[in-house]
Amino acid sequence: MAIKKRKVSMNRTFSFWEREEWLKKPDLLIVGAGIVGASLALFYKKAFPGHDVLIVEKGVAPEGASTRNAGFTCIGSLSEHLSDMQKAGEETVLKRIERRWNGLNLLRSTLAAGEMGYIHSGGYEIFTDNELLAECSGRLDEMNTLLHERLGIESVYSRREYMGYPAIHNHVEGAINSGKMMRTLHQKIQKAGVRIWWNTRVESIDSGVAHLDNDTGIQAEQIAVAVNGFAESLVGLPVKPARGYVFITKPIADLGWKGTFNHDRGYVYFRNVDNRLLLGGARNLAVEEETTDRFGINPVIKEYLLSFANDVIKLPPEWEIDVEWSGIMGITADKEPYINEIKPGVYAAAGLSGMGIAIGMQVAKELFELIRNSR
Numbered sequence: 001m002a003i004k005k006r007k008v009s010m011n012r013t014f015s016f017w018e019r020e021e022w023l024k025k026p027d028l029l030i031v032g033a034g035i036v037g038a039s040l041a042l043f044y045k046k047a048f049p050g051h052d053v054l055i056v057e058k059g060v061a062p063e064g065a066s067t068r069n070a071g072f073t074c075i076g077s078l079s080e081h082l083s084d085m086q087k088a089g090e091e092t093v094l095k096r097i098e099r100r101w102n103g104l105n106l107l108r109s110t111l112a113a114g115e116m117g118y119i120h121s122g123g124y125e126i127f128t129d130n131e132l133l134a135e136c137s138g139r140l141d142e143m144n145t146l147l148h149e150r151l152g153i154e155s156v157y158s159r160r161e162y163m164g165y166p167a168i169h170n171h172v173e174g175a176i177n178s179g180k181m182m183r184t185l186h187q188k189i190q191k192a193g194v195r196i197w198w199n200t201r202v203e204s205i206d207s208g209v210a211h212l213d214n215d216t217g218i219q220a221e222q223i224a225v226a227v228n229g230f231a232e233s234l235v236g237l238p239v240k241p242a243r244g245y246v247f248i249t250k251p252i253a254d255l256g257w258k259g260t261f262n263h264d265r266g267y268v269y270f271r272n273v274d275n276r277l278l279l280g281g282a283r284n285l286a287v288e289e290e291t292t293d294r295f296g297i298n299p300v301i302k303e304y305l306l307s308f309a310n311d312v313i314k315l316p317p318e319w320e321i322d323v324e325w326s327g328i329m330g331i332t333a334d335k336e337p338y339i340n341e342i343k344p345g346v347y348a349a350a351g352l353s354g355m356g357i358a359i360g361m362q363v364a365k366e367l368f369e370l371i372r373n374s375r
């Protein structure tokens with residue numbers, strides 16, 4: 001993809017004071033205020049408290065996935081891993097689980113449980129397909145042994161029943177309030193002195209300068225691009241945008257499902273949020289249409305999830321959607337995140353492949369180390 005090259009411009013209406021203070025050249029300019037951009041700012045400021053860090057974000061809030069997800073803090077279901085192993089091999093999938101585990105530990109050591117509404121509920125994969133259940137049950141012990149060797153955790157998966165369904169329980173999983181997690185993260189970086197320009201879109205990036213949509217060029221010593229699902233359109237990375245859909249119901253009296261749940265290789269996920277049901281996923285039903293960085297709701301996916309809520313979750317009659325929304329993820333061909341220097345002094349992390357609550361801070365840490373080692 002051809003990337004636009006433009007001159008550095010400085011709109012002449014800026015005052016001397018604005019030029020001196022607001023437009024001054026930061027040591028690190030971060031594009032994107034999601035979990036990766038904000039965590040990178042936190043780690044960088046901790047290492048270099050005297051350096052100036054500026055984040056530029058196109059939305060009035062982080063407007064990609066970090067405040068629009070389902071909030072599962074998960075290392076993944078057994079059926080998801082077995083399916084991925086068929087495509088990518090055992091070692092790749094084990095490394096991925098390890099990165100998820102490291103990311104979750106980093107998240108939990110960076111933010112206190114109360115600062116992000118963390119609930120250690122455990123998670124259930126529920127089955128309606130006997131063949132898939134038999135395959136997963138048959139390989140459960142083998143997977144537990146591999147994870148014990150790799151992560152040092154005993155018996156991650158165990159066979160259970162839940163609400164009348166055969167299930168596999170995962171005792172290391174939980175959930176967060178994603179909005180609260182991101183607000184806390186932003187409060188921490190602002191307290192550390194990080195500057196943020198909201199509602200400001202970067203149009204293109206060259207070494208040492210980011211060109212904004214208001215015809216201003218911001219120069220910076222180093223630039224980090226943390227735009228995930230928008231990385232292909234902004235800087236031409238091999239990361240496909242992927243839209244995900246979620247809804248949350250109005251409160252339901254006596255909602256039997258407590259905790260976090262997933263189904264069908266992780267494609268469908270749901271959880272209890274204060275006696276409301278949050279349900280999402282099913283992107284695999286319309287992969288081509290959902291390969292987009294535009295927000296919106298696909299009626300085929302919505303219809304499927306409505307049926308799932310009625311027929312599988314068996315919500316009581318007259319339940320209602322309260323809020324529905326979409327978010328934009330970034331997916332790489334092998335589901336491994338892209339973390340690299342893309343041109344001199346310009347670094348990028350993208351393609352968190354739908355796991356960014358789990359791996360977001362770990363990816364930010366790896367990006368930070370790349371930037372620090374290049375100084």
Ligand SMILES: Cc1cc2nc3c(=O)[nH]c(=O)nc-3n(C[C@H](O)[C@H](O)[C@H](O)COP(=O)(O)OP(=O)(O)OC[C@H]3O[C@@H](n4cnc5c(N)ncnc54)[C@H](O)[C@@H]3O)c2cc1C
Pocket residue numbers: 031032033034035036037056057058059061062063064065066067068069070071072073074200201202203226227228229230234243244245246280326327328329330350352353354355356357358359360
């Ligand atoms: C519906 C849904 C459910 C999900 N559920 C889970 C889950 O349960 N568990 C889990 O681990 N992960 C989940 N994810 C994935 C997770 O949310 C993402 O992987 C993670 O938030 C990615 O973080 P990020 O910081 O890389 O990207 P983002 O949060 O998307 O941040 C990128 C930011 O860059 C900004 N930006 C883009 N282009 C520009 C530009 N040109 N100029 C300025 N700013 C720009 C965007 O507005 C955005 O705020 C889900 C995602 C979705 C969409």
